Amino acid sequence: MANASSITIRSGELVALRLFDIAYAIDLPGAEAAWLAHVGGASSRSRLINTPPKALAFDVPPLQLLMEPLPLMLDGVAVTAQASVRLYDFGVAALAVRVAVVDAAWSRFVAQFNALDRAVGPSSPAGFWTALRDQVCAVIAPALDRPAADTALQEDYLLGKVFTLDEPLDAAALRERVDLTGLLSGETRPLSDGARRDLLTHSYSYYADDLVVLTWDRAFIYEPRGDSDVADVIEVANAQLVEFRYYDALLDDELPRMYDRVKEARGAVSLLAARRFAHLARGLYMLVAEATELTEKVDNALQVTEDVYLARVYSAALGLFRVPSLSASVDRKLAIIRDTYAALYEEASSRRAELLEIAIVLLIVLEVLLSLLRH
Numbered sequence: 277m278a279n280a281s282s283i284t285i286r287s288g289e290l291v292a293l294r295l296f297d298i299a300y301a302i303d304l305p306g307a308e309a310a311w312l313a314h315v316g317g318a319s320s321r322s323r324l325i326n327t328p329p330k331a332l333a334f335d336v337p338p339l340q341l342l343m344e345p346l347p348l349m350l351d352g353v354a355v356t357a358q359a360s361v362r363l364y365d366f367g368v369a370a371l372a373v374r375v376a377v378v379d380a381a382w383s384r385f386v387a388q389f390n391a392l393d394r395a396v397g398p399s400s401p402a403g404f405w406t407a408l409r410d411q412v413c414a415v416i417a418p419a420l421d422r423p424a425a426d427t428a429l430q431e432d433y434l435l436g437k438v439f440t441l442d443e444p445l446d447a448a449a450l451r452e453r454v455d456l457t458g459l460l461s462g463e464t465r466p467l468s469d470g471a472r473r474d475l476l477t478h479s480y481s482y483y484a485d486d487l488v489v490l491t492w493d494r495a496f497i498y499e500p501r502g503d504s505d506v507a508d509v510i511e512v513a514n515a516q517l518v519e520f521r522y523y524d525a526l527l528d529d530e531l532p533r534m535y536d537r538v539k540e541a542r543g544a545v546s547l548l549a550a551r552r553f554a555h556l557a558r559g560l561y562m563l564v565a566e567a568t569e570l571t572e573k574v575d576n577a578l579q580v581t582e583d584v585y586l587a588r589v590y591s592a593a594l595g596l597f598r599v600p601s602l603s604a605s606v607d608r609k610l611a612i613i614r615d616t617y618a619a620l621y622e623e624a625s626s627r628r629a630e631l632l633e634i635a636i637v638l639l640i641v642l643e644v645l646l647s648l649l650r651h
Contacts, residue, residue, distance in 0.1 A: 279629070283453055284442040285385050288377035291435040291507070292396045294405040295514050297522045298413055299367040299420040300566075304339045306419035307363055311341050314415045335576045338370075339363045343408070346373065351391035361412050368515040369425070371408050386459050389436045393462060398432050398493075405430070417646045431518050435507055447487040450498060460491050478592045480587040490592055506589055512578045513593035519574045520602035523567055527609035530563065534616060564613050568601045571606055 296333040343359040355375050362370040373396055377385055396404055413423065436459055445453065457472050458464070467475070487498040488506050497506055578590065594600060 278487055279285075283445075285377055285380050285382065285438050286440040286442055288380070288385065288436070288438040288440075290375040290377060290389055290392050291437065292373045292392055293323060293370060293394070293431075293433040293435070293511060293514060294408075295368055295370045295431045295433075295511075295518045296405075296409050296424075297367055297429050297518050298369045298409065298424050300422035300424075301420040302339075302363050302366050302369075302416070303421065304336070304363060304365055304366055307416040308339055308341075310416050310419055315341075335573070335579055336365045338365070341412070342616060343411075347374065348373075348392075348395055350375065350395060351387050353388075359408060361408070362511065363412075363416070364515050365575065366419075366515075366577070367518055368518050369409060369412055370511055371405060371412075371513055372511075382454050384440075389434065389459055389473070390462050393434055397434065407563045429518065429522055431514050431521075432493065433514050434494045435497060435508065435510070435511065436494070437499065439499060439502055440501075444485070444500075446484040447481045447498065448484075450487060456489055456496055459496055460489060460494050462494070478587065478596065480589050482594070488589055490589070490596055492596055505586060509578060509586055509590040510593050513590060513597055513599060516574050516594070516599050517597040517602070520571070520606055523606045525610070526600050527567070527613070529604060531609060531612065534613065564610055567606070567610055571603070571610075575603065 308462045340360060340362045342615065343361060346357045346359050348355050348357045357373045357375045357627070360372050360374070364370070373390070373392075375392060394400065413420065417423070435519070441450075457475050460475050461467060461471075475491060476489060480490075485498075485500050487496070489496045490510070495506075495510055499506070510626050
């Protein structure tokens with residue numbers, strides 16, 4: 277490998293993402309109005325700028341809000357980071373902190389990237405991100421439908437983006453000149469050949485001079501023309517991960533409670549059982565309906581049709597983040613609840629029929645007794 281220190285990054289960007297589930301749903305126009313009224317600044321409904329709408333587009337374009345710049349210390353150097361938040365209608369807030377990189381050697385770029393991870397990554401103090409989240413939630417509170425009581429559910433991701441170098445390099449030459457594994461792993465010691473291969477498995481290029489490498493918690497993006505929406509689709513995949521994790525945990529908690537309530541209803545006397553079964557069935561029906569509606573929104577957050585390259589990157593990100601397996605887990609648990617609802621509805625109907633039969637028999641007996649008393 278050639279000397280990576282001879283490569284200078286003329287322009288680039290380091291991005292730290294932190295995504296939270298903050299509500300059941302967000303009224304995006306209401307959130308935008310509240311933000312502009314209280315904070316001002318820039319806002320926009322996000323779209324994939326460089327991709328034709330018929331090829332790949334948001335189902336409901338998220339709302340991006342610009343926040344105040346923040347001071348950070350990266351590797352002993354004071355920098356100013358630009359903060360922003362992107363709100364998704366299915367209840368996720370994607371906070372981002374961006375640090376511009378200008379005229380930095382590759383080794384300096386890697387050092388700053390790892391320093392950003394230490395400053396605002398998973399091991400950083402939680403107060404940094406929760407303060408930003410709370411600031412956003414306080415302003416847009418009227419637009420939140422059923423705000424999340426527990427906001428501990430979150431995901432983080434780091435993006436290292438290079439736009440221009442001091443010399444034109446295609447993707448193959450760049451991979452020969454620099455060690456991407458140090459950037460993507462955060463390790464300072466050399467990795468084994470097997471670990472290096474695994475780390476670089478999800479590498480994608482469309483043109484000869486662009487490159488995207490994905491890992492579980494980091495990505496490297498080389499875009500000399502800045503003509504790709506890769507960073508946006510990675511964020512969408514993370515937002516889907518957050519929401520499916522939320523519903524998977526919600527249903528995990530609901531299933532034991534459901535079994536206990538069913539057991540309690542079956543232990544009731546016949547006169548009360550039918551009503552309890554019907555009430556429990558209605559509650560389960562509402563849960564299934566709401567969960568199904570939201571999971572369909574999450575599934576359809578991004579519509580992919582013709583852009584094969586972005587579709588590959590998006591599909592790879594979903595696979596890396598285990599979104600399909602979480603989605604399947606949610607579907608299985610919803611199916612269990614649907615089957616339970618159907619069984620409860622049938623049992624409630626059976627109990628009602630049983631009560632009706634008892635009532636008819638009692639009426640017949642009463643009529644016979646009255647007839648005997650008259651004679």
